[in-house]
Amino acid sequence: MKALTPTGRPAAAVGFAEVGFAEVDQPRPGPGEALVKVEAFSVNRGETFQLEAPKPGWRPGKDIAGLVVQAAADGSGPAVCRRVVGHPPAGGWAEYVCVPTDSLAELPDSLDSVRAAALPLAGLTALRLLRTAGALAGRRVLLTGASGGVGHYVTELASAAGAEVTAVTASAERGRRLTELGAAAVVHEIGAARGPYDLVLESTGGAGLPVALSRLARRGTLIWFGQASRTPATLDFFDFFKGPESATLRHFHYADSEAGHGAGRGVGYGADLATLVRLVGEGRLTPEIGRIAPWAETAAVLTDLRERRIRGKAVLTVSA
Known part of the structure; x- marks a missing residue:
């Protein structure tokens, strides 16, 4: 599958590594994980900081929305063909990503993947x-x-x-x-x-x-x-x-479990993602998206985000 990975080359004049497409193995879900076909992901300024000195093997991406194509083997979480928003630990700038089921929330038909992808890190x-x-x-x-x-x-x-x-x-x-x-x-x-x-x-x-x-x-x-x-x-x-x-x-x-829904009951993000989805559906929360672009333009979007040329969130759409 295709995924965006750090290239090791510095992005021009902005002090962090470029990202480019690479062929990588499709991930296999572990216990309590679902495999999601990514339709859109958002990028965060903090990820450009991580790209300043990327760890070996690390692939960025924590905000995704897409379709479950393999449900968790333990029966937890959304079923196959459910549309979801998720917050994986990493690796979301790719065609597929494994996400812990307690960090997924199902999407209603009224909420498209682009707006949903703008929710996780900033909304949480x-x-x-x-x-x-x-x-x-x-x-x-x-x-x-x-x-x-x-x-x-x-x-x-x-x-x-x-x-x-x-x-x-x-x-x-x-x-x-x-x-x-x-x-x-x-x-x-x-x-x-x-x-x-x-x-x-x-x-x-x-x-x-x-x-x-x-x-x-x-x-x-x-x-x-x-x-x-x-x-x-x-x-x-x-x-x-x-x-x-x-x-x-x-x-x-934000990752402190005491700040989450049901303090002290684990660090999953699913319940709070569901709250964000509900608030958007009720018209009480507005995903503020300053840039939507195909994922081939991710490197340029990251530079603009780092240089504060984008208001609110930037969302990339994934195509084969």
């Missing part, structure tokens, strides 16, 4: 991030990095839950879309956010994190869920006394 992160944040009604929320895939989902879900969201994005055009999704205010740099905020959802790191922290209310909470700047943050203990005294600073990773 947003859903679990807000679950970690707790009750949102009436809370003032500051969201950095708001114009990416996660940011669009967070803005829409948090606003619908009653939060007053201030979104940070450098682009006025992207800001208008965030306003449409429910943001109460949009600022184009973190320093323009007024505050104080009860909750800060911070994804940029670097110099932006201490500025975001300074906008936090006393005893507020900052949840740190990314470092898009690729730059470490420096914090000063005494700066907390200038406003966010006794604040809570919390690290977040």
